[in-house]
Amino acid sequence: MDRKIANSCRVLIVDEQVLAQGYIKYSLxxxxxxxxxxVDKANAALKAIEEEHFDLIVCSYNLKKDQDGYYLYDQLKNSHALPLTTAFIFISADTNSELVHSIxxxxxxxxLAKPFSVRDLDKxxxxxxxxxxALYPIYQLMDRDEYPEALEAVEDFLTNPDNAEFFPLALKTKGDLLLACGQAKQAKEFYNAIINVQPFTWARLGLVNALIKLDEDEEAEKLILQLAFKPDSQLVAxxxxxxxxxxQQDFEAALEAxxxxxxxxxxxxxxxxxxxxLSRLVHDYETQFEAAKRIVKxxxxxIHDQPKNYINVARAGIDYAMTADEKDTAVLVKQANEYIRQFQAAFPKSELQEQxxxxxxxxxxxxxxxxKARALIEQINADIPGAEDLEDLLDKAKVFHALGLHERCQKTLDEIEKRCKHDPExxxxxxxxxxxxxxxxxxxxxxxxxxxxNAxxxxxKGELDSALATFRQAYTLMPKNPSIALNLLQAIATKAREQGLSDGASQMVKRCIATIENGQLNEEQEARYIKVKSFLQEAV
Structure with missing residues (x-):
């Protein structure tokens, strides 16, 4: 360790264990x-970082008093509260796979994995x-969003042989700056040149970003799929x-990724x-429910443990129940009520009466x-309060629509859309x-x-055209429901017996079959499906 650097360095230690603090202090x-x-809490660390500049932060990954080190660092990065000039180092006694992927x-x-020696820390x-x-002046420019100036500075840095030790990091920084400056074509050429010498993972990831910016999506996708098989790049891929x-507006594939x-x-x-x-966009209510539950977990x-997390799980459970078969609805309603109970137990003073x-x-x-539902809705404020959360408004729109209050539903959705345009969150x-x-x-x-x-x-009643139109609407809202898909498929088959199968109907048949074969049917439905599918295969 260069004593001159150490003497001028301002250090922040974030650890709740007194013994760990003492050992790190002694080592430093x-x-x-x-x-x-x-400091021993993440909130205290945030306050300290806001008030003064630190050259080094040594943070325990396993903080527990208000939020752990993971969420602290994630928040610092995403709020741009941590300058590039500050070094951030995690310490932890755990080295499980989840932690490694998070790191x-x-x-x-x-x-640094605990326990570590003074010699380890020194090195x-x-x-x-x-x-x-070495890169401090470049990082200062980047922290001020002066990217063209930073790019010029890194170019100068790379011309000095005395900086050879730091060339790999400087090259990576140059690629980042080319993209930040909107020079995607130059970035592509730069990354390809690096890869031709040595296929660094960072260069291949940078090349993907350049290709996407240049709308060379096919090449970008090929490279992403290669990177998805490498442990060190899988997550970013x-x-x-x-x-x-x-x-590309392929929201099904986006959700899968x-x-x-x-x-x-x-x-x-x-x-x-x-x-x-994404689940909402593709009407995948089960996945929406599971994702909402994971947020609570x-x-x-x-610090992210908030009443709205629990409320949103209950809402997602209701969305799912609205589209589920009868036997599943009771289970989903029970689960939604359980999350409401958890919310009330965790936040007894929270006032969310209208929600x-x-x-x-x-x-x-x-x-x-x-x-009874309508009587309850009549008790809520007919106006749209300006401070109301958009998820709260969305839930209102859904109940208005279900109860036939279509004008109030559309008015509420209009308000949500208007506020969305002014709220990047x-x-x-x-x-x-x-x-x-x-x-x-x-x-x-x-x-x-x-x-x-109704369908x-x-x-x-033999009103086939009305049945088809209504089943199609139901399937639009429930494209993952195998029972709905089977009903629509049967209606299409009945129509095909009379008039043959149109091109449009053929595409719908394929979608319905995919839904059915990815879901579960009861015995009666399975027998019906075999007959309908057999007829349609002969008709095609």
Missing amino acids: EELGFKDITY IELQPDDF RLGKVLKRKQ YDLLYGLNVK VLMAAEISPRNLRRHRVAIN FAKHS MKVINARLLYLQDEKD YGELFMRYIQQEKQEKTHILQSPKELNN VDYYQ
């Missing part, structure tokens, strides 16, 4: 560090702080694939929120207590979902179950 003082601050994802400057800190000092799928990434690193709450919005005992009225009205509707996917909801709720005035029941009535 042995290495020549003098200006050392200690890979967060990319701190280093990670690792020396390298990290030397790197930070799935995130890149998700972004590419969204760009996000779920793969969430499986590898489940503590990333933003990824679960993305999964919720992984946010628990952290609970809406949820209870939706639960009453599920139990065919429509009059909700993002493009949520906006797309709201626009989809507006369109569907304008043209489809009944609930999913009402549609299916069955039409079919039994």
